[in-house]
Amino acid sequence: MEDTKPQLLTVTIDGIAVEVEPGTTILQAARKIGPDVAPPAMCYYQPLKGSGGKCRACLVRVAAGSAKDPRPMPKLVASCLTAVQDGMVVENTTNPQVIDARNGIVEFLLLNHPLDCPVCDQAGECDLQNFAFDHGKATTRYEEDRRTFEKKDIGPYIQLHMTRCILCYRCVYTADQITEKRVHGVLGRGDASEIGTYIEKAIDNDFSGNVIDVCPVGALTDKTYRFKNRVWFTKPVDAHRNCPTCSGKVTLWYRGDEVIRVTARKNEWNEVTEFICNTCRFETKKTSDWIIEGPTKVSRSSVISANKYRADLEKPSFGKRLAAAEYKPIHDERDMSQLNIQQLPPERFAKTLPSAVEPEP
Amino acid sequence: MTKKILTEHINVPGIDTFDVYRQQGGYTAVEKALKTMTPDEIVEEVKKAGVRGRGGAGFPMGMKWSYLAKPEGVPRYLVCNADESEPGTFKDHYLMKHIPHLLIEGMIVSSFALGANKSFIYVRGELMYVIRILEKAIAEAKAKGFLGKNILGSGYDLELVVQPGGGAYICGEETALLESLEGKRGNPRNKPPFPAVKGLYQCPTVVNNVESIATTSWIINNGGDAYAAIGVGRSTGTKLISASGHMRKPGVYEIELGLPVEDFIYADEWCGGIRPGHKFKALVAGGSSVPILPANLALTLANGEKRLMSYESLSDGGFATGTMLGSGGFILFDETSCIVRNTWNFSRFYHHESCGQCSPCREGTGWMEKVLHRIEHGHGHQHDIDLLVDVSKKIEGNTICPLGDAAAWPVASAIRHFRDEFQWHIDHPTEATQPGAVYRGEMALV
Numbered sequence: 060m061e062d063t064k065p066q067l068l069t070v071t072i073d074g075i076a077v078e079v080e081p082g083t084t085i086l087q088a089a090r091k092i093g094p095d096v097a098p099p100a101m102c103y104y105q106p107l108k109g110s111g112g113k114c115r116a117c118l119v120r121v122a123a124g125s126a127k128d129p130r131p132m133p134k135l136v137a138s139c140l141t142a143v144q145d146g147m148v149v150e151n152t153t154n155p156q157v158i159d160a161r162n163g164i165v166e167f168l169l170l171n172h173p174l175d176c177p178v179c180d181q182a183g184e185c186d187l188q189n190f191a192f193d194h195g196k197a198t199t200r201y202e203e204d205r206r207t208f209e210k211k212d213i214g215p216y217i218q219l220h221m222t223r224c225i226l227c228y229r230c231v232y233t234a235d236q237i238t239e240k241r242v243h244g245v246l247g248r249g250d251a252s253e254i255g256t257y258i259e260k261a262i263d264n265d266f267s268g269n270v271i272d273v274c275p276v277g278a279l280t281d282k283t284y285r286f287k288n289r290v291w292f293t294k295p296v297d298a299h300r301n302c303p304t305c306s307g308k309v310t311l312w313y314r315g316d317e318v319i320r321v322t323a324r325k326n327e328w329n330e331v332t333e334f335i336c337n338t339c340r341f342e343t344k345k346t347s348d349w350i351i352e353g354p355t356k357v358s359r360s361s362v363i364s365a366n367k368y369r370a371d372l373e374k375p376s377f378g379k380r381l382a383a384a385e386y387k388p389i390h391d392e393r394d395m396s397q398l399n400i401q402q403l404p405p406e407r408f409a410k411t412l413p414s415a416v417e418p419e420p
Numbered sequence: 421m422t423k424k425i426l427t428e429h430i431n432v433p434g435i436d437t438f439d440v441y442r443q444q445g446g447y448t449a450v451e452k453a454l455k456t457m458t459p460d461e462i463v464e465e466v467k468k469a470g471v472r473g474r475g476g477a478g479f480p481m482g483m484k485w486s487y488l489a490k491p492e493g494v495p496r497y498l499v500c501n502a503d504e505s506e507p508g509t510f511k512d513h514y515l516m517k518h519i520p521h522l523l524i525e526g527m528i529v530s531s532f533a534l535g536a537n538k539s540f541i542y543v544r545g546e547l548m549y550v551i552r553i554l555e556k557a558i559a560e561a562k563a564k565g566f567l568g569k570n571i572l573g574s575g576y577d578l579e580l581v582v583q584p585g586g587g588a589y590i591c592g593e594e595t596a597l598l599e600s601l602e603g604k605r606g607n608p609r610n611k612p613p614f615p616a617v618k619g620l621y622q623c624p625t626v627v628n629n630v631e632s633i634a635t636t637s638w639i640i641n642n643g644g645d646a647y648a649a650i651g652v653g654r655s656t657g658t659k660l661i662s663a664s665g666h667m668r669k670p671g672v673y674e675i676e677l678g679l680p681v682e683d684f685i686y687a688d689e690w691c692g693g694i695r696p697g698h699k700f701k702a703l704v705a706g707g708s709s710v711p712i713l714p715a716n717l718a719l720t721l722a723n724g725e726k727r728l729m730s731y732e733s734l735s736d737g738g739f740a741t742g743t744m745l746g747s748g749g750f751i752l753f754d755e756t757s758c759i760v761r762n763t764w765n766f767s768r769f770y771h772h773e774s775c776g777q778c779s780p781c782r783e784g785t786g787w788m789e790k791v792l793h794r795i796e797h798g799h800g801h802q803h804d805i806d807l808l809v810d811v812s813k814k815i816e817g818n819t820i821c822p823l824g825d826a827a828a829w830p831v832a833s834a835i836r837h838f839r840d841e842f843q844w845h846i847d848h849p850t851e852a853t854q855p856g857a858v859y860r861g862e863m864a865l866v
Contacts, residue, residue, distance in 0.1 A: 163814030167783035252776035
């Protein structure tokens with residue numbers, strides 16, 4: 060038996076050594092170490108074949124290619140696609156060049172992003188929000204008009220906000236690989252390229268709803284959940300049902316006693332492991348339809364779960380203090396984010412604090 | 421007269437027909453290769469010739485051929501990249517239009533060397549008439565038994581397909597070209613795997629420029645060593661240069677690599693000098709994507725020696741004082757040209773042609789274009805120049821394909837060498853936006 064086992068490769072990422080199987084990418088190896096070392100991924104999605112390499116958020120520097128050939132790689136490489144070699148040394152957060160490139164990527168992604176987080180349903184579980192919080196700046200150097208698109212209606216279940224799209228192609232791969240026929244793709248090119256159906260056509264098949272889950276931003280959102288609530292006020296609960304078309308394993312998002320949203324279950328990297336059908340997602344929203352398994356126990360590192368939105372992290376400005384003085388707090392159990400249940404280790408705060416809070420002038 | 425390899429017979433009337441081309445010694449390379457040589461011997465000759473890729477990157481062609489994976493039972497492909505769309509480059513167009521059989525002969529020899537039984541010529545969609553010329557030439561060659569089944573009784577089969585592209589610049593990038601050829605959206609692929617391992621339809625593929633393939637027939641006829649004797653150092657052979665801009669005689673010229681830039685510009689045999697009454701201001705030596713150089717640096721190296729038309733000499737001094745030979749799009753500017761406007765124009769092109777796949781290029785090219793547009797039209801801010809440099813740095817090297825670099829280099833180099841001109845545009849917006857207004861401050865005119 061021992062002979063058939065592949066030899067493990069040792070790769071060092073940010074000074075932490077980890078042993079992985081051959082063929083593993085740098086990103087997967089880093090994820091094995093933990094969320095503090097894992098590079099951000101905006102377009103890479105493990106369950107989707109061929110995804111990755113597009114957003115360039117996961118760029119890392121390879122300081123030594125392998126034990127045999129310890130030369131560094133000349134350019135930053137996309138960690139989601141680069142396979143590890145034995146003895147490879149990777150610099151992720153420890154390399155200023157990588158951080159600089161990543162700051163640049165955030166800036167580029169936000170150039171044409173409308174920044175309408177306050178009205179966006181994705182806020183709170185948005186990859187771009189997390190990424191921008193870690194690497195972005197509070198100000199912009201961009202003065203020109205942002206690109207806009209003509210609105211497209213793609214059916215009764217899915218809302219397309221093309222302005223928010225970062226063109227990660229995840230939904231295109233989903234449409235290709237999960238659903239029966241490819242119904243939408245990318246049209247146009249450059250910063251005018253857009254996700255859409257070629258002829259104005261509703262997306263209609265059993266698994267189309269999964270594009271909502273794979274979307275890293277709020278470009279594809281659930282129409283049945285639209286403007287219903289904020290993510291952090293809702294309580295995720297694992298549940299399942301006997302579904303003839305899919306696995307039926309879902310996460311129900313409760314507000315009080317009411318199921319207001321159904322999504323597929325995601326792992327700690329925000330990746331869906333088992334895709335669900337539209338009937339489960341959009342049409343089964345009664346508690347009685349489901350067999351409840353208990354609260355969702357996956358700890359995802361997002362802006363909210365890391366408590367980066369905590370009010371006391373920031374010294375309130377005069378305007379905020381005035382507003383606080385005039386504001387009468389209403390006691391509501393929903394004020395507490397349910398995502399905060401799983402606290403992250405305190406080192407994480409220490410790391411993000413100095414850069415996240417800028418002193419007031 | 422310098423040695424001419426590709427354009428030797430280009431002025432012979434009727435050279436685009438099979439019979440005339442054959443009379444001028446055409447298709448002898450096919451006969452020689454198929455009857456007397458093995459594929460490995462041809463690869464060896466091309467390696468000896470040291471011919472470097474003429475599409476822009478300058479990667480040794482023989483090396484590229486030898487990297488081709490040869491697994492059993494999997495077809496191999498040769499694709500000719502005739503999607504020439506770099507602003508300032510028009511040599512392949514010229515070659516295919518006038519002497520199509522040269523390319524076809526090269527394709528037969530190269531396909532035989534690589535063991536490809538189906539080869540493609542991917543021509544950009546705008547050149548429909550060139551596609552017709554090529555198709556006519558292929559039909560002629562087929563009728564004479566130089567294409568199709570059992571060529572010249574050697575048992576080797578080759579089918580040659582001319583495929584029009586949709587007219588996107590990005591489809592000149594080899595992996596985007598392959599995607600486009602497969603009928604998909606022309607997005608560059610992530611590398612590795614390289615096309616030599618997984619290319620067209622996931623089979624080993626070699627993608628070569630028109631000019632590179634066209635040289636192979638001469639190499640077969642005369643030997644790799646004879647080819648290597650032409651040129652200078654590692655830049656062997658001849659190169660087609662598409663000369664355009666403010667010169668007396670723009671056009672396509674075949675030069676021996678190693679010719680001094682000064683001779684090329686001023687000698688009557690080639691460009692014939694700057695147009696009368698004007699002075700030489702700047703030079704883009706290898707198509708719009710390579711760094712622009714001011715006149716003094718274009719003619720001499722940083723150490724005062726003459727700059728030569730070769731891969732090494734043009735890139736001498738890195739990007740601080742050098743540029744690249746690229747695809748040979750030689751654009752010359754006199755003192756009436758505004759570098760800011762020109763940079764904006766190049767930038768506009770890259771913004772329009774970015775495929776939109778990876779974020780730095782998709783967003784960055786548009787941003788640079790907008791900032792340059794603003795400066796050119798008198799709305800620039802003091803911090804805009806530094807902003808442009810910063811944006812170009814954040815694009816460069818962080819993208820999937822070299823289009824990001826190609827968009828960043830002209831902007832970065834224009835600011836590196838002509839910063840005063842940008843500053844003048846920002847400081848004197850009213851003056852700078854007058855029709856025909858050009859910076860007349862201190863600069864090195866020749």
